Structures are given as structure tokens and as C-alpha cells.
Amino acid sequence: MSIKKVVKYSFIIMAFIISVIAFINTIVIYQIKENNHTKILINELVSMQEKMNELVKDTTQINSIDELELKKQEFSKFELNFEKIRENFIEKDSKDFVDIFISDIHENEVISQKLEQLYESEKQIEKAFDTIYELEKENINLENQFEKDYPLEI
Numbered sequence: 001m002s003i004k005k006v007v008k009y010s011f012i013i014m015a016f017i018i019s020v021i022a023f024i025n026t027i028v029i030y031q032i033k034e035n036n037h038t039k040i041l042i043n044e045l046v047s048m049q050e051k052m053n054e055l056v057k058d059t060t061q062i063n064s065i066d067e068l069e070l071k072k073q074e075f076s077k078f079e080l081n082f083e084k085i086r087e088n089f090i091e092k093d094s095k096d097f098v099d100i101f102i103s104d105i106h107e108n109e110v111i112s113q114k115l116e117q118l119y120e121s122e123k124q125i126e127k128a129f130d131t132i133y134e135l136e137k138e139n140i141n142l143e144n145q146f147e148k149d150y151p152l153e154i
Contacts, residue, residue: 041089045118048082052125059132065140068133075129082122089115 055075062068 038089041085042115042118044085045082045089045115045122048078048085049118049122049125052078052082052122052129056125056129056132059129059136062136063140065137068136068140072133079126086119 052075055071055078059068059071059075062071
């Protein structure tokens, strides 16, 4: 074989190897970006849940119906944001070309299980808030009625 053919084949093989490496690199970078986005969404879900927990705690220390209604509106906003993030998370879950080679991070069994626990916990927080809201509302109404029926005598 002549030197020209050896150089030509070597060049073709090198170009092929470089192309394969570039293709693999592109896939890995895309997956890293996708996993980073997933991590951000998970962090937002956890943060939202922490804020909802704080609102549940704060609701137990309220003394007026107006404040209670404000807390309910604020909780509803967090709840809607949580659901939007969750829907965005599910929407992003669609299979793409890269998933053929590398699975998404949230498809990992442990992470998937923890996400389900996070969703269940959010539902429990909603139920707890609704219960506490009704109890606090009743408590405030009873306190107001008591103050009305039995005013302080001077």
C-alpha cells in the first residue's frame, strides 16, 4: 500500500473518530443540561414545600380573620406554583433522542421514589392547612364572640 493511501485512510479514520467523540460529547452535554434543569425544578419544589410548611405554622399564630384570609391566599399561590412546577416537570419528562443513550436523572429509582414522597407530602400539607385554617377561623370567631358577649368591665 502506498503512503498516500495510508495517509488518506488514517485521515478518514481520524475524522470519523473525532466525529464520534464530538457526537458523544454533544449528547453528554445535553444530558447534563437536562439533569441540571431537573435539579433546579426539584429544588424549587422542595423550597415551595418549605414555604408552605412555614405558612401552616404561621397560620396557627394569627389573631384576625383578615390575616387568616391573607395567609390562605398566600398558601393558594404557593400551591398553584407547586402544581405548575410539577406539571412542568412531567411535561419535560417526555422521551427525547438523548434518552435512548442516557436516561434522565429523575428516572432513577431512588429519585423517582423521593419525588413521589414529595408529591404526597405536598398533598398532606394542603390537607393540614385546610384543617388548621378552619380551626383557626372557628377559634377567632369564638374569641370575637366571647369578647362581644363578655366585655371587660372597668
